[in-house]
Structures are given as structure tokens and as C-alpha cells.
Amino acid sequence: MLKGLKMGMPEDRVILLQNVTVKYRAPEERIGTFKEYMIRALQRKVRYKEFLALDQINMDIQKGETLGIIGRNGAGKSTLLKVISRVLVPTEGRVWIKGRISPLLELGAGFHPELTGRENVFLNGTLLGHPMREVEDAMDAIIDFAEIGAFIEAPLRTYSSGMVARLGFAVATAWIPEILILDEVLSVGDEAFRQKCETRMETFHSGGTTSFVVSHSMDTVAALCSRVMWLDHGRMRSVGDPQTVIADYRAGAG
Amino acid sequence: MANPVVPVSNIYDSARRGNSSLEELRGIFLYRDLIFQLVRRDIVARYKRSVLGIAWTMLQPLGMMAVMTVVFSQLFRQVAGYPAYILSGLIAWTFFSQTTTAAIHQIVWGAALLNRIYMPRTAFAISAVGTGLVNLVISVVPLIVIVLFLQIPINASILFLPVSILLLTCFSLGVGLILSTMAVSFPDVTEMYQIVLLAWMYLTPLIYPQDIIPPAYRFWVFTFNPMYYLLKLFRMPIYDGILPDWQTLSIGTGISLATLFVGWVVFARKADEFAYHA
Numbered sequence: 001m002l003k004g005l006k007m008g009m010p011e012d013r014v015i016l017l018q019n020v021t022v023k024y025r026a027p028e029e030r031i032g033t034f035k036e037y038m039i040r041a042l043q044r045k046v047r048y049k050e051f052l053a054l055d056q057i058n059m060d061i062q063k064g065e066t067l068g069i070i071g072r073n074g075a076g077k078s079t080l081l082k083v084i085s086r087v088l089v090p091t092e093g094r095v096w097i098k099g100r101i102s103p104l105l106e107l108g109a110g111f112h113p114e115l116t117g118r119e120n121v122f123l124n125g126t127l128l129g130h131p132m133r134e135v136e137d138a139m140d141a142i143i144d145f146a147e148i149g150a151f152i153e154a155p156l157r158t159y160s161s162g163m164v165a166r167l168g169f170a171v172a173t174a175w176i177p178e179i180l181i182l183d184e185v186l187s188v189g190d191e192a193f194r195q196k197c198e199t200r201m202e203t204f205h206s207g208g209t210t211s212f213v214v215s216h217s218m219d220t221v222a223a224l225c226s227r228v229m230w231l232d233h234g235r236m237r238s239v240g241d242p243q244t245v246i247a248d249y250r251a252g253a254g
Numbered sequence: 255m256a257n258p259v260v261p262v263s264n265i266y267d268s269a270r271r272g273n274s275s276l277e278e279l280r281g282i283f284l285y286r287d288l289i290f291q292l293v294r295r296d297i298v299a300r301y302k303r304s305v306l307g308i309a310w311t312m313l314q315p316l317g318m319m320a321v322m323t324v325v326f327s328q329l330f331r332q333v334a335g336y337p338a339y340i341l342s343g344l345i346a347w348t349f350f351s352q353t354t355t356a357a358i359h360q361i362v363w364g365a366a367l368l369n370r371i372y373m374p375r376t377a378f379a380i381s382a383v384g385t386g387l388v389n390l391v392i393s394v395v396p397l398i399v400i401v402l403f404l405q406i407p408i409n410a411s412i413l414f415l416p417v418s419i420l421l422l423t424c425f426s427l428g429v430g431l432i433l434s435t436m437a438v439s440f441p442d443v444t445e446m447y448q449i450v451l452l453a454w455m456y457l458t459p460l461i462y463p464q465d466i467i468p469p470a471y472r473f474w475v476f477t478f479n480p481m482y483y484l485l486k487l488f489r490m491p492i493y494d495g496i497l498p499d500w501q502t503l504s505i506g507t508g509i510s511l512a513t514l515f516v517g518w519v520v521f522a523r524k525a526d527e528f529a530y531h532a
Contacts, residue, residue, distance in 0.1 A: 034440035086372035
């Protein structure tokens with residue numbers, strides 16, 4: 001808080017994007033091997049082509065907002081999420097974030113098939129940045145929410161895909177995050193479990209969690225989001241009220 | 255559901271990032287439990303479906319020692335207690351070659367994760383070295399058994415062994431970091447490195463005693479070979495039963511720390527670009 005004041009950030013701002021630009025610099029021809037690279041580098045034949053994945057994105061996001069991001073494939077949605085989740089450092093511009101980020105990108109990424117459910121919960125929890133003590137404290141609630149029961153002591157390879165997804169979701173949402181990233185994941189498991197997931201999302205939201213929702217389903221976006229951003233070729237086409245932006249998008253993309 | 259213990263400084267500002275090497279160091283401290291879990295995963299997963307389990311860590315070097323002793327003992331008859339000589343060399347070399355190779359594999363495997371969630375990226379190389387370290391410590395047990403069996407006297411110099419292991423660890427981590435930096439852009443570094451390792455192994459007095467190399471070539475073969483010093487540092491306290499001389503120790507320390515420093519700085523500086531490649 002003190003630090004926020006020092007930098008002149010308003011109290012309830014969670015994310016600030018200023019002129020965020022991501023420029024991929026890809027070789028014109030794919031150079032896959034080190035040998036090939038050395039040969040070409042010596043011949044000075046490595047030519048690069050620049051590609052703007054994000055172009056001057058400006059955004060100010062307040063605590064508790066649910067922001068939807070829509071756009072066609074390759075519009076820069078994933079890149080924007082990467083920038084926000086600290087995975088990608090922007091080529092230009094500034095990203096300012098206050099709070100812990102929980103990405104629900106791919107449930108169960110990092111799970112190991114030979115380890116038991118419990119061992120995998122520890123592995124995944126620490127991957128998300130939680131100390132083991134916190135994972136231990138949350139263990140019972142995780143097992144309970146995932147509806148795994150006694151299977152928690154069995155190797156993950158014996159699980160059904162639904163069980164793996166449920167366990168992944170339970171670990172990723174075991175702690176109330178300040179910022180939550182949802183990338184097409186609200187389609188996990190059966191109807192009953194989906195209901196549980198949505199209830200949990202609502203709990204987060206009323207607890208002040210700021211969320212990002214990326215989806216190709218306009219119904220999902222319209223139902224969940226308080227504001228929507230439309231990305232097109234790395235540029236922000238429009239941002240604002242969900243109904244208006246979705247209508248614009250449908251008209252523009254159609 | 256619980257509220258996590260939120261770190262005091264919880265603000266990320268891409269415009270105000272400190273020195274990359276120090277940031278990485280701070281990240282590793284915050285994610286120390288992850289290192290433990292990654293090491294645990296590697297050890298548990300490796301032996302989970304084998305009958306003998308962790309005993310393989312001791313049996314494998316013993317088996318290799320037996321084979322090499324049968325093949326080479328006639329050739330190197332002048333080496334007293336040849337099985338202990340070869341085993342001590344094998345353990346140190348295996349640690350180095352396995353951890354550096356594992357560091358590459360880990361970063362390639364981890365690329366999918368690094369693309370989705372933030373974590374200190376040195377975690378992969380560090381956990382690879384951590385796993386190797388556990389295996390190394392376990393395999394010192396059969397080495398001591400063999401030394402005792404061959405009636406090589408065990409001196410107080412054996413207490414120096416942890417220092418030798420620490421230096422070997424620093425060197426391996428440094429090399430592992432440099433290699434994984436390269437492997438992110440060029441996956442074929444792995445294949446190339448296996449060939450380099452093979453040549454490197456034969457240039458290091460691992461199987462043979464160092465005096466079979468003619469004096470005229472010794473300078474070229476050994477002077478610029480870091481593993482020559484590190485292997486010597488590992489062997490002296492347990493096989494020769496003497497403390498390393500100052501010259502070997504200072505060169506070994508210098509090389510290890512310098513390699514680790516360079517590896518860390520290069521990796522940390524390049525780590526931001528990893529997500530651009532994957």
C-alpha cells in the first residue's frame with residue numbers, strides 16, 4: 001500500500017497497462033538447429049521479420065472487475081494474458097500489477113502420472129507459488145472439493161480425465177486470488193461439477209477478486225463480464241459495456 | 255478455502271525491475287519449497303515402479319565399476335585398488351554428466367509451464383542438480399564400502415569430501431544453466447552435448463591413471479580441463495586419503511564459482527526471452 005502511494009497509484013487499482021507492446025522477432029525461415037544457426041550467422045543470412053502481437057494496449061482495471069477479452073484466433077488474447085501473468089515481459093510499455101495471480105489456464109499442467117494425487121497436489125501447489133505449509137493446510141479442502149476421496153493416495157495414472165481436471169481446478173482455486181485468469185476452462189467435468197466451479201467463481205468475485213475471462217463463447221462473456229475488450233490484430237478495437245462491444249464484434253467480424 | 259499468506263511486497267512493475275540475477279535469486283528463495291517438490295518428484299517417480307527402488311542408485315555405479323574393472327584392470331595394473339579408483343571417478347563424473355543433461359531436459363519440459371505461469375526459471379536447473387546431489391550422496395555409501403573392502407585406509411581427509419562435492423555442484427549448476435539457456439532456442443544442443451560429454455570423459459583421467467598421458471601432452475589435456483581438477487578434488491580425500499593441495503583447491507574453487515556466476519548471470523538475463531521462443 002505504501003509502495004502504491006509512493007508511485008501515485010490509486011488505492012483500488014489492480015492492473016495498469018501503459019502502451020503495452022509485444023513484438024515477436026521471428027527468423028524469416030525457421031532455423032531449428034544450432035548448427036544451422038551458426039552456419040547462417042557466419043554467412044550473415046539470419047533475417048528477421050517483426051510481428052506485433054500486441055500494439056499499444058492501454059488499460060486501467062479496478063478491484064473486483066471481471067474483464068472479458070474477445071477476438072479472433074491470433075488477435076493477441078493469449079499474449080495479453082501472458083503479459084498479465086508475468087510470463088512475458090512486454091517489449092515496450094509498462095505492466096503494473098498488485099496482488100497474487102492465479103492462472104486457470106490448463107488444469108493439471110505439471111502433474112506427474114506416477115505420483116499420487118496427494119503428492120501431485122503438493123507439486124502443483126508449490127508450482128503456483130505456495131509454501132508447503134499452505135498446501136498442507138488446504139489439503140483437506142482440496143480433496144473434498146475435487147471429490148477424489150480415497151483415490152488421493154493412488155497414482156494419478158489411475159485417475160479418469162475428469163478426476164484429473166477436478167483435482168487441477170481444486171488446487172488452482174484453493175486460495176482466494178487477487179487476480180484470476182480464466183482461459184476457456186469453464187467446461188470442466190460434468191454438469192454438477194461445473195455448477196460447483198461457477199459457485200466458487202462467484203465467491204471469488206464477491207470477495208473482491210479481479211478476473212480475466214477469455215472465451216469464444218459470447219454467451220459466457222456476456223454472462224460473466226462487467227467490461228469487455230475486443231482485440232484485433234494486436235490492437236484494441238473497442239472496450240466497454242459487454243452488449244455493445246459484443247455487438248460491434250459480431251458486426252465487424254462477420 | 256483459505257487466504258494465502260500474501261508476501262509483503264506484492265507489486266509487480268515491469269518498468270521497475272531490479273537486476274535480473276538478483277531478482278532470480280529472490281525468486282528462488284520464495285519458491286524454495288518448489289525445488290524440494292521437484293527433487294522429490296524426480297526421485298520418487300524414477301523408482302516407483304521398480305522392485306529394488308532407490309537401491310539402484312547404489313547398484314548402478316557398482317555394476318559399472320565391476321564391468322570396467324574386468325575390462326581395464328589388466329591394462330592399468332599399476333593403479334592400486336583400481337575398483338575404488340574407477341568408482342570414485344565414475345560417481346563424480348556421472349553426477350556432472352547426469353545433472354547437466356537433466357537441466358536441459360527440465361527446461362525443455364518446463365517450457366510448457368513457463369509459458370503459463372510465473373516461477374523462477376532457474377528452479378529447473380537447480381532441482382536437476384538437487385536430484386543429482388541426492389543420488390551422489392547415496393552412492394558415496396558403496397564407495398566407502400569398496401574402499402574398506404580393498405583395505406585402503408580411510409583418513410580424516412574424508413571430512414573434506416563435502417567441500418569437493420559443493421564445488422562440483424557449483425560447476426555443474428553453472429554448466430547446466432549455460433546449456434539450458436542455449437537449449438531453449440536450439441533443442442539439438444542436447445544431442446550435441448552428449449558427444450561433447452563422451453569426448454570430455456576420455457580426456458579426463460577417469461578410467462585411466464593420469465600418468466599414462468605422455469608428459470608432453472599433459473599440459474594441453476589437463477590444464478584447460480575443469481573436470482580434471484574437480485575429479486582430483488573428489489578423489490584425493492577418499493581414495494588417496496590426503497587433503498587436496500592448495501593449487502588444485504584454488505583452481506577448482508575459482509573455476510566452479512566463476513562458472514556458476516557466469517551461468518547464473520547469462521541465464522537470468524536471457525530468461526525473459528524464453529517465453530518469446532516457446
